[in-house]
Amino acid sequence: MAEHQNGPDLEDDGELFEHHRFVASKGQEPLRVDKYLMNFVEHATRNKIQQAARSGHVWVNGNPVKSNYKVKAGDEVKVLFEHPPHENLLVPENIPLDIVYEDHSLLVVNKPAGMVVHPGHGNYSGTLINGLIHHFKHLPNNSSERPGLVHRIDKDTSGLLVVAKTERAMTHLAKQFFDKSSTREYLALVWGSPKEDAGTITGHIGRNPKNRLQMQVFPEGDVGREAVTHYRVLERLGYVSLVSCTLETGRTHQIRVHMKYAGHTLFNDERYGGDKILKGTTFTKYRQFVDNAFKLLPRQALHAKTLGFVHPETQEPMQFSSELPQDMAQCLEKWRNYGAQGH
The missing domain is CATH 3.10.290.10 (RNA-binding S4 domain)
Known part of the structure; x- marks a missing residue:
């Protein structure tokens, strides 16, 4: 296994x-x-x-x-x-965690934007794992030696994560993610208005050879790994749209890369160019409006809203949902008001 x-x-x-x-x-x-x-x-x-x-x-x-x-x-x-430095061993830190569910096998955490999930890239403290190993002393390791971690979300993405508390739960949950039987829905605010109300984006994702901190789509499938994202448009707000994305695979930056590939980069996604005005007018007032929206939401507009899996012990289906965090909700409201004023 x-x-x-x-x-x-x-x-x-x-x-x-x-x-x-x-x-x-x-x-x-x-x-x-x-x-x-x-x-x-x-x-x-x-x-x-x-x-x-x-x-x-x-x-x-x-x-x-x-x-x-x-x-x-x-x-x-x-x-x-490509491995963690030995001198930066994991140190428990008393970091408050927003735990939405817990039992003896697992817990579900609502991660705030700005928190790194595990140490790396110069972030060796203040991560979710530093907090987890403070609050839970005997979390099982996965093969990357990241205690309790079954999956992850990016630093500036908010939302739900499941954490295993036992070896059995780790194996069982990881298999569900591997077999694509877990469900994950994200909400994203993207530039532009997708032509279709719903669709599927496919295309292998691998590291960008010119910029190692970015991922990119390799449509020929000769590089990277298979990735599948299903999307539905929830609201069209003129120059931006609110979409629901459901993951079939879990590649690094998958939604961010797939939506950019589809021509709808995430709003204020600095790494992928979404922090520029990609749709809209050249009017100074509009530029000022977008700038204020960026200030309200100083990160990519992505939230891991729902998470579903089968409980490793009881075999019961479990489903969790989380509210949009304040920064994303306020940004969305700003765009709604902008549209309502007839812009």
């Missing part, structure tokens, strides 16, 4: 962990970046650093570089690896 222990959400993204960041000192003579990092990174072999560089995981001044790049004074050098 080991292959199920991740669930598709956890296994497919090659999560990158920022181990080290250095700024080369004023007196730094030009030096190959692999040699430079060997001088600073404890226990790092040159081979390991070169391998990271080949994978696009050695960055200088925000851009991936090859091993032979010469580091100069003032350069910001980062190296990322």
Whole structure:
């Protein structure tokens, strides 16, 4: 059963962990970046650093570089690896959790926007897992050694997550995610108005080779992993629409990438360009209106609203639903009022 222990959400993204960041000192003579990092990174072999560089995981001044790049004074050098750094072991932290359901097998948590689910990418504290291991001492590990975690949602996405409290629950729940028998519905505010009232977006999703922090669709299916998103338009609000997205697969950034691919980038999704005015007029008043909407909702407009699964012990179907958080609800209301005023 080991292959199920991740669930598709956890296994497919090659999560990158920022181990080290250095700024080369004023007196730094030009030096190959692999040699430079060997001088600073404890226990790092040159081979390991070169391998990271080949994978696009050695960055200088925000851009991936090859091993032979010469580091100069003032350069910001980062190296990322595909496993968590040993020096950043999980530390329990007394973080308040919004628990909507709990029994001896599992709990369902409503995650606020802005909270990272597990350590990585330079976020080694303040994560949901740091809070979970403080409140629950004996959570089972999945194969990525992320206690209790069956699936996850992005840092700036709000909403529901199920957490396993026992080994049996971990195996059972992860298998449901793997077999696509769990149900997950998200609400998203997107730019534009989809032609159809409902539809399905398919297209393999993999890491963008030019920007390792983005994912992209590979329609030929030669790269990445299969991904399927079903959507329904709930409200058309002129230049934006509220849509419901149901996931059949759980790829990293799946809804964000699929909706962009379909021509409807999520509202204020900075990573995928949704923080620009993608639909609408050029009037100054409209630009000001959108800017104010961005301030109300300073993140991508995505909320994990409902979560359904079969209980690992009782075999009863369970369904949970959560309200839209205040920032997204206020932004939505602003667009409704804008439309009502005849814009």
